[in-house]
Amino acid sequence: MSLTNGRIVVVHHQDARQAKDLKQEAAAYDYDGKLKPMLRISLSKFKALIQGFDFEINDLGEIHRLR
Numbered sequence: 001m002s003l004t005n006g007r008i009v010v011v012h013h014q015d016a017r018q019a020k021d022l023k024q025e026a027a028a029y030d031y032d033g034k035l036k037p038m039l040r041i042s043l044s045k046f047k048a049l050i051q052g053f054d055f056e057i058n059d060l061g062e063i064h065r066l067r
Contacts, residue, residue: 008046010039 011022015037022038049055056064 006043008041008043010041012037 011019012035015022015035017037019038051057052066054065054067056066058064
């Protein structure tokens with residue numbers, strides 16, 4: 001994840017290509033089923049949950065909300 005021009009750029013963790021080879025797409029609210037290797041999201045629209053702060057995952061994979 002990096003910050004450029006007031007926007008957050010998020011790269012998929014399983015994509016091993018160099019950043020120059022990835023196509024940057026604007027993030028959309030709908031999911032069309034296709035992998036988007038790199039997303040550009042404005043700071044006002046970026047929403048995230050943080051493990052250990054907002055939720056915990058136990059050894060069985062169960063998610064428990066903390067907040």
